[in-house]
Amino acid sequence: MTIEQLFSQTGPLALALKGYQPRQAQIDMAQVCDSALKHSQQAIVEAETGTGKTFAYLLPALVNKGKYIISTGSKALQEQLYHRDLPTVYKALGSAKKKALLKGRANYVCHYRLNQHVAHVPSDDADIMHQLAMVAKFAAQTRSGDIADCVGIEDDAKVLPYVTSTADNCLGRECPDFDSCFIRKARQRAADADIVVINHHLFFADMAVKDSGFAELLPGADGYIFDEAHQLADIASDYFGETISTKKILAFITDARMLYRSELRDMLQLGKTLDKLESATKDMRLAFGSDGGRGDWRKALTDKALCDAIHRVNKDLAFLNQVLKLCLERSELVEPMLERLITLKGQLDRAFDVSVRGYSYWYEATRYHLTIHITPLNIAAKFKEMLSEREAGFVFTSATLSVNDSLQHFSDALGLSPSRTLMLASPFDYQHQALLCLPRYLPEANSDAMPRALVGICQQVIRAAKGRCFLLFTSYRVMHMVAEVLCQQMDYPVFVQGQMSKRLLLERFTRHGNAVLMGTASFWEGVDVRGSALSCVVIDKLPFVAPDDPLLQARMQDCEQSGGEPFAQIQLPRAVIALKQGVGRLIRDSQDRGVLVLCDNRVITRDYGQVFLKSLPNMRRSRDMNEVNAFLAAID
Template sequence: MTDSAGPWSASHAEAGHAVAAGQDTSAWTQPPRERLEELTRGAFVPSGALAQAAEAFRPRPGQTEMAAAVARTIEQGGALVVEAGTGVGKTFSYLVPALLSGERVLLSTATKTLQDQLFGRDLPRLAQSLGLPVRMALLKGRGSYLCAHRLDLARRDASLPDRTALRTLAKIEQWAQGTRTGDLAEMPGLDERSPVLPLVTSTRENCLGSQCPKFRQCHVNAARREALAADVVVINHHLFFADLAVRESGMAELLPTVRVVIFDEAHQLNETGVQFLGRQLGTGQVLDFARDVLAAGLQFARGLVEWQPLVAAVERAARELRLVVGGGNYSTRLRWSGEAPEGVDPLAWDDALAVLASALEQAAEGLAVVNEVAPDFVRLQERASTLAQRVRAFAREAEPGSVRWADAGTQLRLVESPLDIAQAVQRKLLKTGEERDEAERQRAWIFTSATLGDDERLSWFTEPCGLSQAQVLRVASPFDYPSQAALYVPRQLPPPKDPGHSAAVAALAQRAARRIGGRTMVLTTTLRALRAIGEQLQAHFAGSGELEVLVQGQSPKRRLIERFREGAAHGHAGCILVASASFWEGVDVPGEALQLVIIDKLPFPPPGDPLVEARSQRLESQGRSPFNDYFVPEAAVALKQGAGRLIRRETDQGVLVVCDTRLVQMGYGRRLLAALPPMRRLKDEGEFEEALGALGP
């Protein structure tokens, strides 16, 4: 059995597809609740159902303990938070009682990758071994699915960037003739970063709904119907919170009909939720809107409105707003506690916002003239009005209890968000403090992940998620870490703030990776360190054919991981993977393909980040210590996630190197060390070399 994880691009509505496992669902009757825990435990014995569902299954006390706790929560209702260490097999721990309960289940994951695994592999295999006739549905965001109407518009779009885009569009057109689900993840060789994708998918803003000429062919609506008819629906956190924010998509219809809701990889819930429970506006959104107006105007209403100057005014205003902020192409998060983002002239900022709002309002007026010509114009008029309202809202003061910032990169993104999701969870999900009907009291909420905190109450997770009153269970990993893994903190490296630190990390990685023939992952805490270390390693091994250095951002994530897993097989060179951000979690590379993980420095939150600052200030106002109650727990969880890439199976062997002496020199280092798996400690460089030698070339 495996634990799985993995980021997902946000979207604001849903789609999906379903499959039935077994026979007619009416054949399955819900067992008496008092029997559910007994049935669940029976599935985990050596001769139980799991022995058929999972290869090389063997009973694990922690896995059974977690499954029994999930069963009790389903029986009694309420909220359960479970931290299940790597190797526990938490996926089956929640799936078995959920399926045996006979209840309708909503299962939310962190990413589309994990969604696909659950829907395509784990759920069907388990339902078959349990002999349960379960109908399952996979529900993704609109951005994951082909929109037939927008594909038609893209065919006539003269502004496609290059020949590569034209070839991609042609491949999508050919694939569209045979797909049943419209799920673009099923299309071989499609780059998820392709600029064509936004042209052939819909969003909540540009969907025409029942007025769409392709409404009967709509993959979104077909998926929604299948999800509403399914027993188990697999969604993701982005979709869940997008729906919670707008209450307009099919999820709003689905949630009241389920009694069991399970969040896997729940450690991402808070950061995902704050993205959707606030307000956002991007110049990229505005430019997409302008492109759609011009395409629809020239296709359906040429000559009725002067489309070119109307669109040019919107595009010019969006670009001027971006230019007011200044800066380069690298993304920078700017504080915004006053009238304008930090370092931006307030008068110029107000003028730029006013010009953009006015241009959008004029576009809405122009679209109103032709809104009876085609349904596209009705939706475009609504989009123009909504965007104008958002611009006006950002010209006013922020809502109390929220924080604002501006992300300035190639495009500009304005964000206003709550500091956490606690209030939304309490009010919209658990509905505490309200008169709850029997169905609400009986609903079971299960939250699980391999990493949820570094204290007994898992406060890092439960406090910001409004779950301080939930039942908490911690299940340790079954791996024998002292014999499988070692931890080394090199004392000779310069401190993290030293300008030469990244070069020293790269040199260490170069020597160690050469010693073991690759099989090395370097995790960095910043993109600057990613570039510095990646470039130094690539320059060193360039043309040697000795090792291949893979660097995040130079290829799609999926391709990087596939190449890294392959390693030195089939005559290829061994690999070093240098990565940051999303690679710290959700990357599963078992076996000898990964035996050395190097972390450049302790992953404390960036102190200058506006959201981090606002959370720190709130703790100070409560008389608490931001460092002890926020920075250290955040670093502990992130460090634990990064270290979790090393040992993925009972037979794995490896070494973790943390290139930050604060881990062993500062008082808080003891807390961070306690959060790591109990690996044996390597005292010096000699023991490190010996450990590498034991891994073999």
């Protein structure tokens, strides 16, 4: 059966799906995907919301022979694809292909670590003790071991580091629970399957790191499909680079202390050395001040006090190495612990060698942790080499890949050589379904008066929309300033990012039907609220990366040295893609209607504003808030 027949009015989709109508854009995309997968070529497809891109790449993967890896941008999209979309297509086609869902190791309960911590409770924190009991009960009943299925354990649960493994602390084939290991079983199911649904982080982890005790899984595929492909370049940069963090060191200390308490109790020097290292690690974080933030690591190393704090950690790691060597004959668990320690010390040593060119050396200090990043400025060559090693077809798709009607920025960033490119507009009638408002008389985007102006606009649209608003911000600071006023003055429920997990926030927002949700970067994409629960999206300003961001500065400097235009080639494309993602939250269905309010007058006053407007859906535009009120009042 041809692609046209599969998607026709008499095809399997039409017979299986109530109200199905063939869409030419969907058929065009499916043909491009089919050709790329069959002939081991590269294809790039921008398919805006409503095109039906998921089915357009799923059907070719299911009707063609061979094994296909489908990679999504997040775990939430991964689960939606596996539990909702794939079963629909399988049923329509009557497919017999084996399918599997595979997540990263941090998503599966580790029997060994769970048993160790149940036997030696790691904390007197009541929450952790209660959660340990919940996970232990779940582990005894589950077949998959996927902790997302454990009711009551959220993504940010305190217990997770104690009941899951990392590539550093996994014992691999040496683990006493290897035969019952949930990760091993999940990877085996994936190895046997014809369709495997993963996420981008797992794809790069599998490529960049060969887990000891686990066979390499993904290179055996005949084709790879990357959905939400606009995220690939940034995720690849993380995996092709290197990070060392106080969180990683403290996690090592926790595991070493568990070994000390369970098998090496009489080794008092080990306990004291671990205490000393823990104190030095926390002092290293405090040396960067209480406010945190990002900075240039090269500059940080010119501060003697900071260098001294880091050297103390390095010195304590070296001494701990000597102490652990004395315990080698005492337990078979000491050797893998020693290997982790050597790796940590090597990473910290490399963080001192900032002479390697082509990398950005930067740090990020959060409330509790310090992370040092060594990030490659250009991953195109490495990614191109990675793809060339595999005789397979590659499809890259997303609703937001183009800038100024061109896919060149995306293609260049990953070093792609596509045989076919395709840009498909949304079938939604944006002229009638949506209104874009750029309010008049706003202060400058970075002005101190802007938060007060935002409060006034938000109050106005919330009342007009009867709640039902997303308020998207580019900074936590401004979000909290606006939230402080709205939470006190609005009659509608106001949910603010950070109050609870993202999943719970979205569930409660949708369930209320007239609520307000305030969020930053993570809510700009991957959020799908259809129908009457969302009628208005307010965006505080154009999402340019902060100019003092050390990674951005390094990339711009590298671009300039290569004779490029840093603003046009680095800053502007990233901001355009991010804005398109935020705007995409508004209209998710052919029945949706809503208003987008963009509170940044640079769209009008700066030449580059036209690049943003040209990249957005063709909505009716206004500068009059009265039109916004009238449009919202007319929505049923």
